Amino acid sequence: MESFELVELQNGVVSLRCLEPRETFHPGIGPAEEARILHVEQQQLVERALLSRDFVIWDVGLGAAANAIAALNALQIGLPEDHPHPVVLQSFDKTTSPLEFALENAASLGYIVGFEDLIRELVAKGEVRIGKRIIWRLHLGDFSTDIEALELRAPDAIFYDPYSAKGNPEMWSLDNFSKLFAKLDPDRLCLLTNYTASTYIRVTLMMAGFSVGYGVQVHKKLHTTIASNCPEALLRPLDNEWLVDRVRISHSSAPLREIPYEIAPISDADYARLSLHPQLSSQFPNQL
């Protein structure tokens, strides 16, 4: 059973920290703000849900539900009461212990206040309906081993938040991202947002098939990461400058294939493969 403690961030906001792996949830500006900026606003969640007949969100790493609650808050405000097509929020986690800790400390964490009964029902029944507009489901299990067998509607949005690659490499491997990419519907735009700015994670995502861009700034972190099955959807795609200035010279740009990950520069063979990724090669088509 994982243990947690409350932590006060520099800005005074309270978050929680897992003791093993030792990681603070939403460490920059705190749970509610980070979730709103990184996932909800960057993904234009409400605008896209309004235009869709069956919008699906995968919340990978439900944790203490900050990302999920940020989405619920935005959808409850942004979708009209009689919105005819319910949004489905699929939350995944292998444990409910951060959620239980958050419920015990709801007053200190703040963002979860008002959602306690809903969360208790979600944990007890695995599904909860929020009016006519939203269905929230919980899938308990190891996402990295369950993913292949998942028979769910392909997601339009993925909040990817399963701790960092350092503490939890299985969720960041080429194999895992390839399986995730295979679950997307090529005819439906999907955006995946995450806090990382690591070169080797971006390389791994691209080698798994994703197109990858610079994600929004979150507080002092200038870049995060946004990935998609649709390169045109990326406002700031990683480009050949990134390939040459970052991937080529970085000491940790090899994709995460093996666990444990051995920090290493990218091999010549992988570099050549990556250079052929459509989002990079299309920038200089004449050179190929």
Ligand SMILES: C[S@@+](CC[C@H](N)C(=O)[O-])C[C@H]1O[C@@H](n2cnc3c(N)ncnc32)[C@H](O)[C@@H]1O
């Ligand atoms: C940093 S926390 C997520 C924070 C959360 N998104 C929030 O808004 O509060 C990471 C979560 O990912 C979950 N997780 C890590 N590896 C997982 C896996 N292989 N399958 C399912 N859940 C996983 C952990 O149990 C933990 O609850």
